[in-house]
Amino acid sequence: MRRGPFRVGDRVQLTDPKGRMHTITLEEGKEFHTHRGHIKHDDLIGNPDGTVVKHTVGTEYLALRPLLSDYVLSMPRGAQVVYPKDAGQIVTMADIFPGARVVEAGVGSGALSLSLLRAVGDKGRLFSFERREDFAEIAKANGRVFFGEDHPAWQVSVGDLVETLPSTVDNHSIDRIVLDMLAPWECLEVVADALAPGGVLICYVATATQLSRVAEAARLHGSFTEPQAWESMVRGWHLEGLSVRPEHRMHGHTGFLITVRRLAPGSSAPHVSKRPAKGAYGEDYTPVDEEWTPEDVGERVKSDKRLRRVRRDAVANAELSVSRNPTGDESLGEAGDE
Numbered sequence: 001m002r003r004g005p006f007r008v009g010d011r012v013q014l015t016d017p018k019g020r021m022h023t024i025t026l027e028e029g030k031e032f033h034t035h036r037g038h039i040k041h042d043d044l045i046g047n048p049d050g051t052v053v054k055h056t057v058g059t060e061y062l063a064l065r066p067l068l069s070d071y072v073l074s075m076p077r078g079a080q081v082v083y084p085k086d087a088g089q090i091v092t093m094a095d096i097f098p099g100a101r102v103v104e105a106g107v108g109s110g111a112l113s114l115s116l117l118r119a120v121g122d123k124g125r126l127f128s129f130e131r132r133e134d135f136a137e138i139a140k141a142n143g144r145v146f147f148g149e150d151h152p153a154w155q156v157s158v159g160d161l162v163e164t165l166p167s168t169v170d171n172h173s174i175d176r177i178v179l180d181m182l183a184p185w186e187c188l189e190v191v192a193d194a195l196a197p198g199g200v201l202i203c204y205v206a207t208a209t210q211l212s213r214v215a216e217a218a219r220l221h222g223s224f225t226e227p228q229a230w231e232s233m234v235r236g237w238h239l240e241g242l243s244v245r246p247e248h249r250m251h252g253h254t255g256f257l258i259t260v261r262r263l264a265p266g267s268s269a270p271h272v273s274k275r276p277a278k279g280a281y282g283e284d285y286t287p288v289d290e291e292w293t294p295e296d297v298g299e300r301v302k303s304d305k306r307l308r309r310v311r312r313d314a315v316a317n318a319e320l321s322v323s324r325n326p327t328g329d330e331s332l333g334e335a336g337d338e
């Protein structure tokens with residue numbers, strides 16, 4: 001990250017009094033034009049971050065170097081990016097630490113990669129995999145712009161994770177694996193081989209059906225701890241005078257996160273999982289045609305014996321109620337009638 005006064009080549013975010021943002025890259029002699037006038041880049045070069053500059057018509061613009069969270073939302077995108085709120089959760093809950101050896105797939109636009117690179121630092125390693133070459137190129141370019149150079153810890157490989165991971169890293173040499181893709185369950189075999197015992201796998205998925213499938217596949221695989229899943233919601237607040245309240249709009253849904261940890265080879269999880277939904281996972285998965293049972297969706301089903309008792313009590317109550325009020329007189333049973 002660059003520090004100190006603005007220099008040629010710096011990306012600068014200009015914010016006008018209405019909160020509208022424009023990002024420019026500083027060049028000597030260049031001007032940033034709006035429909036009413038312009039700002040000279042030379043008025044920014046050499047001045048400190050946080051400077052306020054005047055537009056030719058007198059409007060003031062605040063100039064700041066973009067934060068990582070600003071940058072990922074304005075950078076060129078190939079695929080949908082992981083939003084900063086989820087990137088923060090991923091870095092913390094997957095315990096990405098300085099010096100860690102991390103695998104990530106897919107790279108998409110590289111938004112999450114930037115947070116992971118920040119967290120592992122220059123002495124860590126981030127092995128990123130993306131099956132689309134064009135996306136990988138976009139991601140690498142975004143990284144180069146953000147860090148001002150190719151990050152020394154970053155290796156981007158083009159290819160499917162399942163095919164490429166085994167030949168890229170040694171077995172059990174990886175501390176953390178982050179999957180942001182449509183079908184993370186297809187990668188569990190290579191993930192289990194690559195992860196060190198105790199290592200963390202975190203998956204980011206958009207739908208509840210993907211969440212269920214990856215959870216059941218991880219359980220079935222047997223090399224992982226019991227999955228934990230959650231989502232996070234962030235609600236911005238409006239702060240203006242006495243009008244201090246939640247914003248009216250928010251992102252209601254981005255994705256779900258699920259983590260498991262790699263068991264030691266040969267160990268099996270002490271907690272035996274509940275019976276998974278029929279056909280919910282595995283290579284031979286086909287959409288279920290048969291009717292779902294209450295157990296399939298996690299409902300607790302009463303035993304036949306308990307149901308017989310409930311039924312007997314209900315019938316007895318009804319008979320009692322009818323025998324007391326054979327005419328169906330609605331006044332019966334009102335307070336004070338006994």
Ligand SMILES: C[S@@+](CC[C@H](N)C(=O)[O-])C[C@H]1O[C@@H](n2cnc3c(N)ncnc32)[C@H](O)[C@@H]1O
Binds near residue numbers: 080180
């Ligand atoms: C939603 S995007 C990832 C976005 C990225 N995390 C970001 O923040 O910019 C999902 C990407 O995964 C890639 N992908 C899907 N399955 C893959 C696989 N098995 N191996 C490698 N890449 C995969 C897709 O091509 C796509 O670019």
